[in-house]
Amino acid sequence: MTVTWGQAVNGQMLPRFYETLGFNQRSQHIYLRVVNGAGTLGLRQSQPEGPWSDGGYSGSVTSGDHKLFDYWHETGSPTEMEIYANYYAGNEAIWQEKLHEYRRALNAEKLNLRQLLVSLYPLLDSLVDGDYSVTIRDMLPTTGDGSYFYDHPKSARVKDAASVNFPLYQGRSSMDTAFPLYLVPTQPKQLTDHNNADQNELNGLGIAIEFNGFNAYLIDGHHKAKAAFAKRQVFPCVVITPLGDQRLETLSFQQFDDLPTKFDYGYSIISDNYFLDYPTTEDIMMTYDYFNSVRGLSLDAQTKQLRTTLVHGQTQEAMLRLIQGLFYSRNVCDYLKFDQLLRTDYPFEPLYRRYYGLLVNWLDKPGVQDSLMQFLVDDFSADEGLTQFVAQQLVDHGTF
Helix, strand or coil: CEEEEECCCCCCCCCCCCCCCCCCECCCCEEEEEECCCCCEEEEEECCCCCCCCCCEEEEEEECCEEEEEEEECCCCCCCCEEEECCCCCCHHHHHHHHHHHHHHHCCCCCCHHHHHHHCHHHHCCECCEEEEEEEEEEECECCCCCECCCCCCCCEECCHHHHCCCEECCEEHHHCCCCCEEEECCCHHHHHCCCHHHHCCCCCEEEEEEECCEEEEEECHHHHHHHHHCCCCEEEEEEEECCCCCCCCCCCEEHHHCCCCCCCCCCCCCCCCCCCCCCHHHHHHHHHHHHHHCCCCHHHHHHHHHHHHCCCCCHHHHHHHHHHHHHCCCHHHHHCHHHHHHHHCCCHHHHHHHHHHHHHHCCCCCHHHHHHHHHHCCCCCCHHHHHHHHHHHHHHCCC
16 A cells, blocks of 8 residues: 655646635645545445435445444435435444554654544555645534534434534535535444543544535544533544545655654644534534634724624624624634623524623633623623523632
């Protein structure tokens, strides 16, 4: 098996991976080309039979003869429902040998991107031939509606909100902006729930492979993903994205051993965040829409635009868009002004929950602790979950 690597240079735009937000991305894209791979891990896709409309497909994700789960959707339209049947038949034991070096290296030290890829070489050997993108991303252990990634109807069919709809927001589809964000488990819930303190304490990153829309299925790290959800945090993963027919002919691929040591990864917009409510696909689309509206504007120009917008009364949805857009663009100054605005003009619990639930992530910013303390003293919200969340974050920060 041969794995070579390539990298986009000089602003080169590669297919499918243009991201205006960079919401959860912690590293640049590294592109891999696998030749003579074992082919035991990959997507098996076929056109459906029966009364489905043109453009639909069905398939399964397999590891050798071991089927991880089936998937299908009835049409090729990104706005149609896509139903996945996930049998949770993943057997982590088959990966122990392949992942041994990776886990050993992760728990020894923080690796740079080159070291991570080298330690993953045995797993890359299992891929089918083709081109892949590899990134480090902060993934969410949830479905696209914010629920725990194991929460689903008690049947073989799982309606996965991360890909049921590529949601529309103001006429804009997320089909063109989807990126790996939500994890789909491949290990049975019973195994993940089994108390395994050693795995819960492991350092490092999970491994996920993108298969559709915002979804990536989790190969390794189910215990750590569960622990991240309990803490209301993200779970960083090495995400491998098959490019399918999109061959990267414009790139010059080099020997895998020649990967530069300078490759490293940092933090994304959401790396250190705590979430009372995890972002949903609709939240992502609102945020994209906001980012597009302020792209290229200076902070002063953004403030003037916001002031003009707020002269007119806004709907709850419009205010949610502004709250999330300001937070994820890290516009602290304008975001903090919403404290008084919500108190006087927008007395709506959903807005309080989103605004103060996100504000706890800026406890080191001037005035934020005082604002949140006043929120508690005034008993401002009837939402007990929000009040308890804010109080706990202040305690954990050492404010009390």
